[in-house]
Amino acid sequence: MTQQRYTVTVHLSDRSYDILVGRGLLASLGRELAARLSSASTGPRQALIVSSPEIANLYGPKVLQSLESAGFLVRSAFIPAGEQSKSAESAAKLYQALYDLAADRQTIVVALGGGVIGDLAGFVAATYTRGLDFVQVPTTLLAQVDSSVGGKTGVNFGSAKNLIGAFHQPRLVVIDPETLSTLSARERRSGLAEVIKYGIIADKVFFDLLRSEVAGLLDLTSEHLAFVLAHSCTLKARVVEQDERDEGLRAILNFGHTVGHALEAITLYQTYTHGEAIALGMVSAALIGEEAGITRPEDTLAAIGLLRAAGFNIRLDSSHSVDELVRLIAWDKKSVGGSARFVLMEEIGHATPGHRVPEAAIRRALERQAALVL
DSSP, X not given: OOOOXXXXXXXXXXXXXXXXXXXXXXXXXXXXXXTTSOTTSOSOOEEEEEEOHHHHHHHHHHHHHHHHHTTOEEEEEEOOSSGGGSSHHHHHHHHHXXXXXXXXXXXXXXXEESHHHHHHHHHHHHHGGGOOEEEEEEOSHHIIIIITSSOEEEEEETTEEEEEEEEOOOSEEEEOGGGGGGSOHHHHHHHHHHHHHHHHHHOHHHHHXXXXXXXXXXXXXXXXXXXXXXXXXXXXXXXXXXXXXXXXXXXXXXXXXXXXXXXXXXXXXXXXXXXXXXXXXXXXXXXXXXXXXXXXHHHHHXXXXXXXXXXXXXSOXXXXXXXXXXXXXXXXXXXXXXXXXXXXXXETTEEEEXXXXXXXXXXXXXXXXXXXXX
C-alpha cells in the first residue's frame, strides 16, 4: 500500500495548526510536536497523556517513547472508555492529575483515543490555568475525520451532551491510519458516515470517489485511505476557518444530525452508534429536502445508494414514534422558537443550513422513510 502522508493546515490566525495524516506517524509524534512549540521555555516540558486503558495498552508505549525521545517529561492518566466518562467527574480527575504534576502553562495535554477522550482532554486543557496546549491523537475513524478537528471541547451534564464546553484549538492533530486496524467493522462503518456526509454537503467528486472505494475503505485496503482521511479534514477545516465559533456556516456540518440526535435520544443512546444514527438522519434530511422542494429525488437516491453500499440501515424502525421524533426535533439545540432548522441538500456536493420546514413536511418525510416509499 502506498505510504502517503498529508498535511492539512487549519488557518486561524495565531491559533492555526497542522493536521498530519499518514501511516507510522505515532512514532514521530514527539518530533513533530517539538518542532511546533516555542523555544522560550527553559528545561524540558511536561506532557500528560490522557487515554483509556484499552487504547493505552495498544498505542501508549509508542506515544510515550516518541514523546520522551523528543525530550518531554511524560505522565499518563486513564479514563474509562464510553460516553459516561465524558463528565465533570472525569474532568476533576484530570485536573487532579495536572495538579499532582505541578503542571504549568508549558505543560502539554495529549489526547490519545476516540472522541470522548479528545473532547474531555481538550476541555480540561482549555480550562486548567486558563489554557494549556493540547494535541489530538485520534484513534477512531469518527474522531479522525470529525471531533479532533475544529476546537470544540466539552463534557456532558445531566442528560445533555456537551452542555459544558469551550472552543479550544489543538496545537497539532496527528492521524495514523494504522490505529484503525484495531477497530471493529461496526466502528469503522460508524466513522464512515461522517466521511460520506462531507461528500454530500461539499464535494461531489469526493462523493463519487467514496462510491468507488467504499468496500476498500471499510476493510482498510483502499490505497486512497489516507487521502480520504486528509480530504475529510480539509473539507471540515475550510468550514471551521470561516466560522470558528459555530455562529453560521459551521451549521452545515450538522447535515443529518437533527433527526440523528433525536434517534439517539429516543433510544437512550443504546441502539445506534453515532454514525448509524447520522446515516439514518441523512436519509431523513434528504427526504425532508424533497418535501420542502429543495432536494431532487435523484440526489436522494444517490445518497441512499452510497449509505446502503456502506452497510447502513436507512429505514426508520417502526417502533420509533413519528410524534416523538417531531417533538425531539423541535427541542433540538439548532431550533429557534420551537421551529426546527435543517441543513438541506440542494444537490450532491452542495448543502445549505438554516432551512425552516413545516411540521407537516417533516412528518411526511419520516413516514416515507419508515415505509421505505422512496
